[in-house]
Amino acid sequence: MIVKPHHILYLAGLTTAFVFALSSLWAHWLADLLALHLAGRPNIEMHEEHWTFVATATLAAVAVWAVAGPLCYKAMRRVGQATQALDQFNRTLDQTVDCVFMFRPDTLRFFYVNLGAIEQIGYTRRQLMRMTPVDIKPEFNEAGFREMIAPLIEGSQRFSTFETVHRHKDGTRIPVEILLQYVAPPGGTPRFVAIVRDITLRKETDAALQSARDETEERNTELREANARLKNEVLEREQAERKATEAGKRIKTILHSIHDAFFAADREWRLTYVNPHAEELFGQPQEDLLGKVLWDEFPELAGGFCTRLNAAVKRSEPTVFDEFYAPLGRWYDVRAFPSGDGVTFYLLDITERKAAEQALVESELSLRASHDLMIQAIESMSDGFTLYDREQRLVLCNSKFGEQVGKKVAAALIGKEFEEVLRWLAAKGLYDDTGPSSEDWLAKRLELHRVHETHVQKQSDGRIFLIREFPTPDGGFLVTRTDITQQKKAEEKLQQSEERFRAVVDNSPTKIHIKDMDGRYLLVNPLAERLFRVTEAEALGKTSKEIFGREQADAFKAHDQAVIDSGHPIEQEEVWDEHDGKRCYLTVKFPIFDSAGNTTGIGAIGTDITEHKKIETQLSQSRKMDSLGSLAAGIAHDLNNTLTPVLGLTELVLDDMPAGSQARANLEQVMAAGEHGKELVAQILAFSRQHAPDREPVDLRRLTRESLAFLRATLPATIDIREDLDEGAAYVLAVPAQIHQILMNLSSNARDAMGLTPGVLTIALNQVDVDEGSAALHAELKPGPHVKLTVCDTGPGMDRGTLGRIFDPFFTTKRVGDGTGMGLSVVHGIVKSHEGAITVSSEPGHGTTVEIYLPLEQSHETGLEPRHAAE
Amino acid sequence: MGRILVVDDEDIIRFTLRQMLEKAGHEVFEAANGLEALKSFEELEVDLVITDIIMPVKEGIETIVELRRRQPELKIIAVSGGGRTHNLDYLQIAKRFGADGALAKPLDRQAVVATVAGVLGDAA
Numbered sequence: 001m002i003v004k005p006h007h008i009l010y011l012a013g014l015t016t017a018f019v020f021a022l023s024s025l026w027a028h029w030l031a032d033l034l035a036l037h038l039a040g041r042p043n044i045e046m047h048e049e050h051w052t053f054v055a056t057a058t059l060a061a062v063a064v065w066a067v068a069g070p071l072c073y074k075a076m077r078r079v080g081q082a083t084q085a086l087d088q089f090n091r092t093l094d095q096t097v098d099c100v101f102m103f104r105p106d107t108l109r110f111f112y113v114n115l116g117a118i119e120q121i122g123y124t125r126r127q128l129m130r131m132t133p134v135d136i137k138p139e140f141n142e143a144g145f146r147e148m149i150a151p152l153i154e155g156s157q158r159f160s161t162f163e164t165v166h167r168h169k170d171g172t173r174i175p176v177e178i179l180l181q182y183v184a185p186p187g188g189t190p191r192f193v194a195i196v197r198d199i200t201l202r203k204e205t206d207a208a209l210q211s212a213r214d215e216t217e218e219r220n221t222e223l224r225e226a227n228a229r230l231k232n233e234v235l236e237r238e239q240a241e242r243k244a245t246e247a248g249k250r251i252k253t254i255l256h257s258i259h260d261a262f263f264a265a266d267r268e269w270r271l272t273y274v275n276p277h278a279e280e281l282f283g284q285p286q287e288d289l290l291g292k293v294l295w296d297e298f299p300e301l302a303g304g305f306c307t308r309l310n311a312a313v314k315r316s317e318p319t320v321f322d323e324f325y326a327p328l329g330r331w332y333d334v335r336a337f338p339s340g341d342g343v344t345f346y347l348l349d350i351t352e353r354k355a356a357e358q359a360l361v362e363s364e365l366s367l368r369a370s371h372d373l374m375i376q377a378i379e380s381m382s383d384g385f386t387l388y389d390r391e392q393r394l395v396l397c398n399s400k401f402g403e404q405v406g407k408k409v410a411a412a413l414i415g416k417e418f419e420e421v422l423r424w425l426a427a428k429g430l431y432d433d434t435g436p437s438s439e440d441w442l443a444k445r446l447e448l449h450r451v452h453e454t455h456v457q458k459q460s461d462g463r464i465f466l467i468r469e470f471p472t473p474d475g476g477f478l479v480t481r482t483d484i485t486q487q488k489k490a491e492e493k494l495q496q497s498e499e500r501f502r503a504v505v506d507n508s509p510t511k512i513h514i515k516d517m518d519g520r521y522l523l524v525n526p527l528a529e530r531l532f533r534v535t536e537a538e539a540l541g542k543t544s545k546e547i548f549g550r551e552q553a554d555a556f557k558a559h560d561q562a563v564i565d566s567g568h569p570i571e572q573e574e575v576w577d578e579h580d581g582k583r584c585y586l587t588v589k590f591p592i593f594d595s596a597g598n599t600t601g602i603g604a605i606g607t608d609i610t611e612h613k614k615i616e617t618q619l620s621q622s623r624k625m626d627s628l629g630s631l632a633a634g635i636a637h638d639l640n641n642t643l644t645p646v647l648g649l650t651e652l653v654l655d656d657m658p659a660g661s662q663a664r665a666n667l668e669q670v671m672a673a674g675e676h677g678k679e680l681v682a683q684i685l686a687f688s689r690q691h692a693p694d695r696e697p698v699d700l701r702r703l704t705r706e707s708l709a710f711l712r713a714t715l716p717a718t719i720d721i722r723e724d725l726d727e728g729a730a731y732v733l734a735v736p737a738q739i740h741q742i743l744m745n746l747s748s749n750a751r752d753a754m755g756l757t758p759g760v761l762t763i764a765l766n767q768v769d770v771d772e773g774s775a776a777l778h779a780e781l782k783p784g785p786h787v788k789l790t791v792c793d794t795g796p797g798m799d800r801g802t803l804g805r806i807f808d809p810f811f812t813t814k815r816v817g818d819g820t821g822m823g824l825s826v827v828h829g830i831v832k833s834h835e836g837a838i839t840v841s842s843e844p845g846h847g848t849t850v851e852i853y854l855p856l857e858q859s860h861e862t863g864l865e866p867r868h869a870a871e
Numbered sequence: 872m873g874r875i876l877v878v879d880d881e882d883i884i885r886f887t888l889r890q891m892l893e894k895a896g897h898e899v900f901e902a903a904n905g906l907e908a909l910k911s912f913e914e915l916e917v918d919l920v921i922t923d924i925i926m927p928v929k930e931g932i933e934t935i936v937e938l939r940r941r942q943p944e945l946k947i948i949a950v951s952g953g954g955r956t957h958n959l960d961y962l963q964i965a966k967r968f969g970a971d972g973a974l975a976k977p978l979d980r981q982a983v984v985a986t987v988a989g990v991l992g993d994a995a
Contacts, residue, residue: 648887
């Protein structure tokens with residue numbers, strides 16, 4: 001171990017400490033205190049005060065050595081360690097490039113400087129130990145310096161960094177940068193530690209830089225702006241590149257996924273990329289194709305395809321052309337993009353497009369032909385034709401339109417809007433119905449145009465046009481103007497004809513109706529309405545079944561079908577109920593044909609033949625009675641001839657017969673039978689007689705009363721005889737006996753009809769005027785005043801069959817032997833021979849009424865001489 | 872008594888009239904139709920002709936007209952049983968054309984005798 005002076009010093013100190021310390025702790029504390037004190041004075045040079053201190057300490061240490069020896073030793077070893085550390089610290093600081101100054105805060109005097117500080121300032125360490133920082137800092141005075149360090153002492157600032165200037169011993173100024181820190185260790189002496197760095201070179205560099213900065217300030221500004229722009233461009237380019245990169249990825253993905261062929265070749269035409277569709281196109285997988293020379297692999301492309309590509313590559317320009325690839329029989333849109341790396345190809349299969357183009361070409365040709373055809377068609381139209389575009393402007397019109405409105409006008413209208421066209425034509429006086437205000441007319445016309453409503457337009461020249469508008473798909477519309485003048489006239493004529501037809505139909509006394517082929521009513525005239533009991537409106541469109549029910553409809557349908565099948569009119573009689581009873585109609589059903597001869601419906605005209613039927617019945621009856629009369633006359637003639645010898649010769653024989661003989665009795669029976677036969681013949685002759693002989697004016701009322709008196713005496717009391725004799729004129733030309741016979745015969749029939757059942761026999765007499773219609777019903781009856789004799793009973797009446805035969809000779813409903821059947825026949829003959837008429841009406845259960853009409857003898861009534869029947 | 876020509880196409884009628892008239896005392900001649908009557912009545916010089924109306928060959932009305940034309944004073948009685956087809960009053964018609972009397976069939980003896988007597992009596 002090397003003993004150094006401070007070791008001794010330390011030992012002395014320890015000894016001193018032992019002396020002054022009464023306890024080991026106290027001595028220990030002193031030792032530390034001493035060591036620290038010494039640490040602040042690391043200089044190995046001994047000073048006077050050091051020596052003093054050492055001597056005192058040694059003396060004290062000797063005194064306490066015995067007591068505190070072990071503790072001192074321990075303390076001394078620690079001091080030694082501290083001193084060694086201090087020494088290492090000093091050497092370290094001396095080797096630093098920076099200058100280190102330490103000075104006291106109170107005196108500001110340096111108490112430590114390192115070797116660097118000494119070299120910087122130029123003073124010796126000793127000289128410096130007597131100096132303050134103010135001495136070497138020409139920019140500071142003491143007050144200013146203290147003011148600067150005050151915050152550090154106060155603790156409000158831990159350290160301070162600043163630049164200033166140190167003055168070298170030779171007077172040069174050294175720019176320095178100082179880090180000043182205030183250190184106040186607990187229990188230790190506070191001090192300032194300044195680390196100073198020579199910044200002369202930095203200052204010079206800064207100055208040069210500043211100069212350079214000053215020179216390039218403006219340029220820098222421009223550069224900054226340019227930089228900013230450049231930066232933006234760079235950013236944009238980066239973004240673009242990024243996008244391009246992303247796009248590239250996407251493109252690659254797309255190229256793989258697209259349905260078009262895409263492939264690339266290098267400058268030697270070796271394939272470098274083939275997408276899946278190109279694989280399909282070439283018929284080989286990518287791995288087989290890559291690296292292969294295009295023309296070697298596909299020699300069929302070496303023709304025009306190769307030539308065009310080579311030309312494109314030479315020009316370094318993209319080329320596009322259509323190529324037909326024979327092996328696949330398909331067309332491709334070839335797009336080649338030459339580059340430094342070679343050529344990329346994009347082949348779009350345009351076979352469909354080519355076909356479509358071909359079709360389009362053909363279509364265009366066809367369209368052009370169609371257009372020409374359309375123009376020809378429009379020109380050949382008999383209608384005026386105008387076409388307006390979506391802006392409502394007239395773009396096309398045909399020659400017919402020009403003829404209708406005037407060729408010059410039509411030409412001038414091209415390009416004009418629709419409303420303007422209307423105004424123009426209205427102003428030209430084309431329209432007849434514009435009235436006093438063309439604006440009102442225009443408003444109405446535009447309203448029609450708004451809904452494209454078809455309408456009729458009358459022109460001032462009398463022509464009538466049907467205006468039709470049709471919207472076109474492009475938003476425009478077309479207008480056709482059809483000259484319907486003739487059609488309108490025809491319609492008017494047709495309308496008039498229809499009105500006349502309707503008037504005839506509606507006023508016809510016949511029942512008229514028309515049905516279609518489905519049996520639905522198309523027309524029902526008023527009489528048919530009355531018979532059908534429906535209005536025409538109700539009947540139209542309905543079938544017979546819907547109106548009349550199945551049973552009647554089936555009958556009608558059968559008739560209709562018969563008409564359709566035969567194609568000819570068919571007559572039928574129909575009975576319809578009317579308010580005045582049943583009416584009989586003769587209906588003619590006939591087929592209705594169209595111009596082609598096809599049956600389109602069935603017409604029916606029904607005529608009321610009720611009266612005709614009555615007349616016919618009467619006529620038939622009259623003819624029958626005439627026939628019977630003729631027959632009866634013949635019979636009577638022959639009978640009379642027969643009876644003449646029977647009666648005459650028997651009577652002659654009777655003259656020779658003795659009275660009371662059987663032969664006479666027998667002959668008398670023969671005579672009686674003959675007489676009976678004679679009476680019968682007389683009745684037959686009365687029935688068949690056409691003219692009553694020896695008629696004379698007689699008062700029918702008086703004759704009737706005389707007959708009534710006789711009847712009251714002969715008819716049974718069960719019959720109530722009532723007379724209703726009008727007081728009016730009742731003279732007729734008649735044979736009184738025959739009138740009496742009439743009353744007797746009719747009363748006798750009434751009596752036999754009523755039998756013993758109580759009943760009423762009414763005999764009435766009144767004057768009536770027979771009109772033409774009534775007269776027509778009876779061949780014997782003539783229009784004019786008549787006396788009507790009515791005989792009415794309350795008997796059981798007769799059915800229609802019986803009623804039809806009552807005038808037949810020898811027809812009787814009575815038992816054999818009760819009647820001859822000639823009673824009513826005789827009455828009929830008498831009435832007829834009196835130029836009168838007889839009617840019988842009867843219904844079972846409602847009695848029988850006989851009415852006899854005899855011409856009123858007016859001459860007698862007026863005082864004239866009665867006309868003799870024979871005249 | 873008179874000379875009477877009976878004209879009728881029916882034999883039995885002529886026979887019956889003959890019986891009636893002869894019993895009444897008249898002389899009777901017969902003709903079957905008007906033509907026979909016109910041929911014989913002048914030769915027979917009859918006073919009265921009783922003729923039927925409806926006869927074949929020549930009917931009664933025509934016969935009466937011809938008889939009246941040829942011998943205006945001749946008495947004529949028309950006889951009729953009624954028309955064969957129409958019941959005309961032939962007797963009335965016959966009277967208009969010149970018959971002096973009329974008899975309706977069937978003939979009644981009393982009526983025949985009375986009518987003949989009446990007609991001949993007028994003539995007498």
